[in-house]
Amino acid sequence: xxxxxxxxxxxxAYNGKSVLDQVSVAIPKGEILWVLGPNGSGKTTLLKxxxxxxxxxxxxxxxxxxxxxxLPSRILARDIAYVPQVHHMAFSFRMLDVVMMGxxxxxxxxxxYSKEDEHLAESAMARLGIVHLKNRxxxxxxxxxxxxxxxxxxxxxxxxxxxxDEPVSGLDYGNQIRxxxxxxxxxxxxxxxxxxxxxPDHALWMDGQVLMLKNGKVVREGSAENAITRTSLxxxxxxxxxxxxxxxGIRVCVPxxxxxxxxxxxxxxxxxxxxxxxxxxxxxxxxxxxKKGDKGKWxxxxxx
Amino acid sequence: MMKRFPxxxxxxxxxxxxxxxxxxxxxxxVSLDDMMNFTSWSFHGCPGxxxxxxxxxxxxxxxxxxxxxxxxxxxxxxxxxxxxxxxxMFINPLVSPGLLGVLAxxxxxxxxxxxxxxxxxxxxxxxxxxxxxxxxxxxxxARFNTGDRLLMxxxxxxxxxxxxxxxxxxxxxxxDPYNQLPAIVFWLMGGLSTLTNDLLxxxxxxILASMAxxxxxxxxxxxxxxxxxxARSLGVHVGLVxxxxxxxxxxxxxxxxxxxGIIGWVGLVxxxxxxxxxxxxxxxxxxxxALIGALYLLLMDDLSRLVFTVEIPLGxxxxxxxIPFFVLVLKHARKGWG
Amino acid sequence: xxxxxxxxxxxxxxxxxxxxxxxxxxxxxxxxVDMAGRMVTVPEKIKKIYGTSPPATNLICxxxxxxxxxxxxxxxxxxxxxxxxxxxxxxxxxxWFGQGQTPNMESLLAVHPDLILAWQSxxxxxxxxxxxxxxxxxxxxxxxxxxxxxxxxxVFRFMGMLLEEEKQTEALARYAEKTLSDMKSVRAAxxxxxxxxVYYAENDDGLSTECEGSMHAELIPLCSGVNVHTxxxxxxxxxxxxxxxxxxxYDPQVIVTHSVPFYTGLxxxxxxxxxxxxxxxxxxxxPREPMNWFDRPPSFMRLIGARWLAxxxxxxxxxxxxxxxxxxxxxxxxxxxxxxxxxxxxxxx
Numbered sequence: 001x002x003x004x005x006x007x008x009x010x011x012x013a014y015n016g017k018s019v020l021d022q023v024s025v026a027i028p029k030g031e032i033l034w035v036l037g038p039n040g041s042g043k044t045t046l047l048k049x050x051x052x053x054x055x056x057x058x059x060x061x062x063x064x065x066x067x068x069x070x071l072p073s074r075i076l077a078r079d080i081a082y083v084p085q086v087h088h089m090a091f092s093f094r095m096l097d098v099v100m101m102g103x104x105x106x107x108x109x110x111x112x113y114s115k116e117d118e119h120l121a122e123s124a125m126a127r128l129g130i131v132h133l134k135n136r137x138x139x140x141x142x143x144x145x146x147x148x149x150x151x152x153x154x155x156x157x158x159x160x161x162x163x164x165d166e167p168v169s170g171l172d173y174g175n176q177i178r179x180x181x182x183x184x185x186x187x188x189x190x191x192x193x194x195x196x197x198x199x200p201d202h203a204l205w206m207d208g209q210v211l212m213l214k215n216g217k218v219v220r221e222g223s224a225e226n227a228i229t230r231t232s233l234x235x236x237x238x239x240x241x242x243x244x245x246x247x248x249g250i251r252v253c254v255p256x257x258x259x260x261x262x263x264x265x266x267x268x269x270x271x272x273x274x275x276x277x278x279x280x281x282x283x284x285x286x287x288x289x290x291k292k293g294d295k296g297k298w299x300x301x302x303x304x
Numbered sequence: 305m306m307k308r309f310p311x312x313x314x315x316x317x318x319x320x321x322x323x324x325x326x327x328x329x330x331x332x333x334v335s336l337d338d339m340m341n342f343t344s345w346s347f348h349g350c351p352g353x354x355x356x357x358x359x360x361x362x363x364x365x366x367x368x369x370x371x372x373x374x375x376x377x378x379x380x381x382x383x384x385x386x387x388x389x390x391x392x393m394f395i396n397p398l399v400s401p402g403l404l405g406v407l408a409x410x411x412x413x414x415x416x417x418x419x420x421x422x423x424x425x426x427x428x429x430x431x432x433x434x435x436x437x438x439x440x441x442x443x444x445x446a447r448f449n450t451g452d453r454l455l456m457x458x459x460x461x462x463x464x465x466x467x468x469x470x471x472x473x474x475x476x477x478x479x480d481p482y483n484q485l486p487a488i489v490f491w492l493m494g495g496l497s498t499l500t501n502d503l504l505x506x507x508x509x510x511i512l513a514s515m516a517x518x519x520x521x522x523x524x525x526x527x528x529x530x531x532x533x534x535a536r537s538l539g540v541h542v543g544l545v546x547x548x549x550x551x552x553x554x555x556x557x558x559x560x561x562x563x564x565g566i567i568g569w570v571g572l573v574x575x576x577x578x579x580x581x582x583x584x585x586x587x588x589x590x591x592x593x594a595l596i597g598a599l600y601l602l603l604m605d606d607l608s609r610l611v612f613t614v615e616i617p618l619g620x621x622x623x624x625x626x627i628p629f630f631v632l633v634l635k636h637a638r639k640g641w642g
Numbered sequence: 643x644x645x646x647x648x649x650x651x652x653x654x655x656x657x658x659x660x661x662x663x664x665x666x667x668x669x670x671x672x673x674x675v676d677m678a679g680r681m682v683t684v685p686e687k688i689k690k691i692y693g694t695s696p697p698a699t700n701l702i703c704x705x706x707x708x709x710x711x712x713x714x715x716x717x718x719x720x721x722x723x724x725x726x727x728x729x730x731x732x733x734x735x736x737x738w739f740g741q742g743q744t745p746n747m748e749s750l751l752a753v754h755p756d757l758i759l760a761w762q763s764x765x766x767x768x769x770x771x772x773x774x775x776x777x778x779x780x781x782x783x784x785x786x787x788x789x790x791x792x793x794x795x796x797v798f799r800f801m802g803m804l805l806e807e808e809k810q811t812e813a814l815a816r817y818a819e820k821t822l823s824d825m826k827s828v829r830a831a832x833x834x835x836x837x838x839x840v841y842y843a844e845n846d847d848g849l850s851t852e853c854e855g856s857m858h859a860e861l862i863p864l865c866s867g868v869n870v871h872t873x874x875x876x877x878x879x880x881x882x883x884x885x886x887x888x889x890x891x892y893d894p895q896v897i898v899t900h901s902v903p904f905y906t907g908l909x910x911x912x913x914x915x916x917x918x919x920x921x922x923x924x925x926x927x928x929p930r931e932p933m934n935w936f937d938r939p940p941s942f943m944r945l946i947g948a949r950w951l952a953x954x955x956x957x958x959x960x961x962x963x964x965x966x967x968x969x970x971x972x973x974x975x976x977x978x979x980x981x982x983x984x985x986x987x988x989x990x991x
Contacts, residue, residue, distance in 0.1 A: 490845065
């Protein structure tokens with residue numbers, strides 16, 4: 001299966017400072033990719049390279065086999081939608097006006113929005129349960145509602161791939177979970193998600209593939225189940241971590257620093273760590289080695 | 305934010321009433337009867353009064369007041385529209401049409417014309433040329449650096465503006481202190497008194513064309529207000545759209561300088577008033593700004609020519625009335641730029 | 643200061659000077675009383691003199707151009723033709739006249755003035771301020787008082803005494819007195835009801851003007867015209883903006899202007915056509931070379947300007963021979979005899 005988006009050996013430096021170093025990843029359609037890493041590890045930069053905002057210093061980003069920088073933004077926008085972090089907007093546009101912007105890639109250069117555009121925008125909002133807010137100013141609703149508004153815009157855009165930068169950041173706990181549910185149901189419909197996150201738990205709960213970045217390099221990749229382990233997390237965040245399973249079978253990450261008093265050791269996860277390799281191939285997630293020197297077991301896995 | 309349609313309709317009506325009213329107002333006393341007589345005289349040829357009296361009325365209505373009214377409407381709307389476009393494009397409600405140096409460049413050009421050519425035509429040509437030149441310079445400067453395009457443009461504008469302001473000071477310094485210098489100083493204060501019908505016709509067409517072009521791009525202005533990257537991800541060709549927007553806005557501002565000198569604050573304050581009334585959606589905000597700007601400048605010009613036997617420079621009035629209003633707007637806009 | 647005391651002060655310098663001549667004979671320095679009433683010790687022979695502002699500098703040019711140390715402003719190209727060649731070679735050192743061109747002390751020192759002439763006026767800096775600023779030059783400072791056209795005879799005589807050019811200045815003073823007495827007879831000959839109303843159009847749009855009492859429009863009342871813009875001049879700057887309709891309301895019989903673009907465009911401009919002066923073709927362009935005859939800068943050129951203007955106001959009452967009078971004036975004041983062709987240049991735009 002050919003990857004829908006493939007990032008090949010991409011390096012990128014900003015003002016002479018290396019941000020990404022020979023990063024490769026391939027994302028097939030219908031996949032959820034979680035990009036994990038500490039602050040400044042290059043997560044957001046990777047997303048922006050995929051969206052064609054930056055020109056890589058080395059390597060290429062291909063969308064459907066075509067270099068993303070060669071694609072007119074109008075064409076790209078029909079395939080890939082960008083859902084930025086919830087931001088503060090300078091002007092208080094109506095929610096509906098924001099969502100309607102998603103129709104731009106489907107219009108000629110000079111255009112006016114039609115009734116149909118409005119209808120499409122409204123139905124996207126209805127789908128996410130925010131149609132009652134359509135006349136409210138974007139600046140006057142909650143963070144969760146704003147995030148939903150941006151997702152509604154992405155839906156209106158007609159793109160099947162959503163690139164999301166920390167979609168849950170700034171949301172309260174309930175809204176985080178509601179947002180994850182929405183992502184999950186869209187993923188089941190075949191939408192592709194590429195998102196950065198600071199919550200490895202979310203990747204564990206929802207499965208999907210994980211890419212761990214540290215100092216601009218890929219340190220680990222694979223299915224969430226396999227890649228998120230006590231050792232990989234401890235290494236990634238420079239923090240002793242524990243990954244443990246709840247009674248319901250869901251795995252969660254817990255920092256050691258907080259649990260050291262509670263002597264309740266579970267070592268099962270280390271064995272899990274070793275035995276799940278087989279699933280990798282079945283998942284259809286194609287791993288590409290991140291750099292020559294890093295020939296860990298995940299690196300060998302992807303040689304096709 | 306109010307209901308959009310009634311607001312726009314109300315402002316249009318106000319503008320129409322103000323325009324008609326301004327035709328009746330002036331230092332030279334003209335009554336409504338005079339106007340009726342003149343209308344019947346010019347349409348039916350019926351002499352409602354003496355021929356010479358009608359000639360004078362024609363002079364006052366058609367040659368003196370009408371060009372000023374149309375001029376005020378043009379300049380006010382052009383400045384407001386380019387201010388609104390700039391504010392949306394630069395995602396900054398504190399931006400005015402002079403951001404990229406167009407006013408500084410035009411001032412320098414005009415001063416240059418006054419000192420070295422001594423003809424009104426050259427003053428106008430040079431004002432226009434250097435206004436556009438200053439903006440080009442700021443765009444070239446922005447290209448020198450990588451990084452946030454918008455920020456680089458703003459910095460380029462600051463540099464270009466400062467450069468041309470310095471050049472203007474040099475010209476002022478070199479100017480003959482008896483005639484040229486006071487002429488430059490007064491010209492910089494702005495005013496519509498030099499406007500003639502011919503000039504108005506030449507200048508209105510490009511202003512109207514630019515305004516029309518900006519109107520067609522309003523959905524993109526909304527998208528650009530979300531930031532460059534977001535706009536691009538929405539399929540907007542950011543570079544192209546911004547270049548067109550800046551060109552049109554610059555053309556309009558430079559032409560207002562040619563018509564009326566430097567008139568500040570309109571391009572900053574009017575977009576705020578409009579946004580307060582009908583919200584930030586540029587599709588409706590741009591036309592509303594145009595209407596409010598026209599109305600605002602028309603009233604200011606009426607004040608300028610009515611209050612004293614001497615004319616108050618228009619630029620001073622727009623600033624004096626604009627500043628308190630702006631303070632008021634800021635007070636109401638605490639929650640965000642609505 | 644009242645009119646009388648000021649007049650007395652003007653006679654004082656002469657008497658003081660005379661008495662010093664008798665007492666000291668030929669010494670290296672002499673004491674004089676300047677027009678502001680200050681006792682000043684000046685060199686016996688003054689070689690270089692610097693004027694702090696154009697009115698002072700212009701006086702020196704008229705009396706003894708070869709003694710001028712430096713210019714306040716660059717000489718414009720159009721001006722050059724009618725300017726004494728001696729002046730063209732002088733350095734521009736700036737001056738104090740409310741504009742930006744404030745002199746550099748060192749360049750002032752470099753031209754070695756041994757006397758400084760300052761114009762005392764309500765508008766320029768206060769005497770003490772000027773004295774303070776000029777102290778480093780270590781040259782005596784002399785004030786002239788020149789607020790009105792009628793001050794010229796006294797000013798010229800004072801200058802002659804100061805620079806020991808009495809012969810030249812006596813002729814200038816006589817010319818000034820003749821102009822003043824001519825204007826007086828015009829005033830006597832034209833009854834108040836018959837006096838023309840005048841609008842002074844400044845700026846290229848013709849819509850700036852001066853109040854009737856303004857020093858910038860002093861010639862209008864002097865020549866028995868009635869300035870239509872009746873107001874009190876607030877400052878020396880002038881140039882009040884007026885609206886087109888205000889001018890139509892004023893409906894002047896005569897317009898005078900110094901702006902060539904305004905003058906040349908006026909008769910084609912529809913807005914101006916209903917004004918009486920335009921209908922009657924009584925719009926006069928002020929001769930401007932090498933200096934304006936009317937205003938900006940207010941200079942001794944006004945002595946001929948007044949005659950020209952009075953003639954234009956009342957051609958029947960005050961006839962004059964333009965060519966002859968102009969030639970005489972330029973020879974006398976500017977040391978610049980004019981050819982016939984040059985005369986045309988002066989009167990045409």
